[in-house]
Amino acid sequence: MEILDIMLWASLAMFVAGVLLPKKYGYRLAAAGWVVFGLRWGLSTPEYYLAEHNLMYTVACALAIPVTLYLAYVMVKDERESLMVLTKSAAISGIFYFPFSYFPWLGGWLIGVTTDITLAAVNSLGQHATAYGDIIMLNGLPVQIILACTAIQSMALFVGVVGCIKAPLDRKVKAFIVSVPVIYVLNVIRNTFVISAYGNQWFQIAPQAIVEWTGEEASYASFFWAHNVLAEAGSLIALVVISYAVITFLPETLDYIRDILSLFKPENVKKNLRGERVDEAKPLQLKS
Template identity: 25%
Template structure:
């Protein structure tokens, strides 16, 4: 029964890309219409939220089963009813959702170009790889960084080790994706820097929230620059932590239980699950909340879409602005500026 359900969701996930494009297209059209007629825009936004719920449904199996990510999987599961609720209350007249909807569109505008265009994706991945490698070396480790295992030289392979350098690195999605190689007896443990490892997804979320609100552009620019800097640095820490914990098996916790729960066949993956899927992703959620809190101190207007999210989650109004003593009224620029 579970196998049939998994197969059904896997088949559904095969249509995620075109549905994702349709979702972004509808949000884009709605943003344009908003400048002309808000009621027409409302109708398109409602349709976009409904399609977004379908898109989220299609991502559940890839996130939860294929990627083995509880955090992303639960996020996709929650996104389905939340999107449908957003469509419902938006249709019924909750005008504050114009801001949240606009923020969602901006998130897509920022993330999708990196997803689709090699000319900007490749430099970002290589930059993150180089900085991650530099930090790892400063910590006293020196794993080879290659694009294929066949690139390994005899000097890079430890004496007495005889790894299979002909096997493919299955995590790679692009030829320029670089991989850190750690040696385990005659085998290798590889950690590849992909687009998901650059922090661009988290940046898109925060930048969408900040730039989706109506506020002084100087405050939004300040908040955006601060968010990008903090996320980039924290993401480097995350990459270093995962690479070393996985490569040197520092996070080999509760192996039997972990292998059973995650359905693992290779015990070496236990450290990866703990380092990335459990510890790093959980820490990322906490870090995002703290970063958003910092953004609210600079751009208090960001509180509005956050309160809308809480309303969609609980069905009740929450005055976080008052609770945190945040004035969400748009601040006027200093005449001296």
């Protein structure tokens, strides 16, 4: 097991322990978990830029260390409830995700199912793709379906959100239905788009620049624009829309989100760094 994997397991363990322990110890342990979590992703910044060529993930990883250090500091200083709810969400997401990531038989099963469904979707458009294990080939150009192509990370995120909120079961079930299954279906559409775009060379835009950056063949330009740019942007928009749908069923979520976002207002950052306490965001008076 590599050091980055160990750091993820360690942060998950600290999140779970932080949620379960009394406040006196829980907030400090959870804060330590966020520091380790942020450091793990911060150290991945070069990989996402140099190897994955993914600009959105590169930026997210670069911000991970300062953001988590700041949140950890506020957790220890103020024992803020919204940050413990965030920690609980991360713990539930991790518990859901890690078995798929670290048990090859389970992750392989999900990859296999996603490969079969994606192949059927591609060919339903009148194309003639073939699959060799977890690789889908269209017009001689291969795309490998890996665990990240199953949307398990995004699904885990919403499992965590739904699981961490105290609300009636019927509303939690509705929030789950409009998020997790929808994400999986949209991800199949995303995979279908990327494979079709790459196999048919739809986006041969600035191929020489892509070659110089990635070291790949010129044909890779269509994959780059379809997967690393357009599909990522589409996924981000979809997550925003799905988040809105979840909030309609679990409006309690909005109060925690508003409170966490308020910590990043420039004036509140200054207050926190001076050691002052920032008032929690007032709950919204939502109409029933």
